[in-house]
Amino acid sequence: MAFCCVGIILAMETEAIIHPMPSGSEAREHLESEQERLGGLHQTLLEASLRSRSEQEDLSELSAADQHPAEMGTETFDRERDLAIVESVEAELEEIQAALERLDSGTYGLCEACGKAIGEQRLASVPAARFCLDDQRIAEEEAWRNRS
Numbered sequence: 150m151a152f153c154c155v156g157i158i159l160a161m162e163t164e165a166i167i168h169p170m171p172s173g174s175e176a177r178e179h180l181e182s183e184q185e186r187l188g189g190l191h192q193t194l195l196e197a198s199l200r201s202r203s204e205q206e207d208l209s210e211l212s213a214a215d216q217h218p219a220e221m222g223t224e225t226f227d228r229e230r231d232l233a234i235v236e237s238v239e240a241e242l243e244e245i246q247a248a249l250e251r252l253d254s255g256t257y258g259l260c261e262a263c264g265k266a267i268g269e270q271r272l273a274s275v276p277a278a279r280f281c282l283d284d285q286r287i288a289e290e291e292a293w294r295n296r297s
């Protein structure tokens with residue numbers, strides 16, 4: 150009987166060491182798989198953007214004389230759009246990195262503005278969330294105001 154109890158306690162302790170916070174380790178898994186996916190996407194985008202840039206340079210060398218202004222405008226737009234996509238992927242990667250650091254320091258899942266729990270439902274859909282819904286809205290409104 151006593152032996153049996155020791156066995157259970159040991160099993161529980163082992164479980165606790167492997168999973169100190171069940172939701173925390175799920176979040177880490179989620180974040181790390183997102184990090185991997187976005188890292189791959191980032192690499193692909195950079196390679197595609199470099200390739201299209203050198204192709205465009207080849208083209209412009211061949212046909213510099215008959216470049217139409219309208220086409221040049223489209224190229225500029227495409228490059229700007231590509232850059233915007235790369236930048237948004239980089240920003241997401243930074244958010245994920247910051248969330249992983251919060252997991253390490255034990256502040257993951259707490260709003261950076263008010264310190265309250267962000268809520269598992271929100272974290273499940275936005276694992277890298279820094280703020281609770283209310284403070285997220287305030288931060289977005291401030292970002293919007295600063296932009297204009």
Ligand SMILES: [Zn+2]
Pocket residue numbers: 260261262263264265280281282283284
């Ligand atoms: Zn908050």
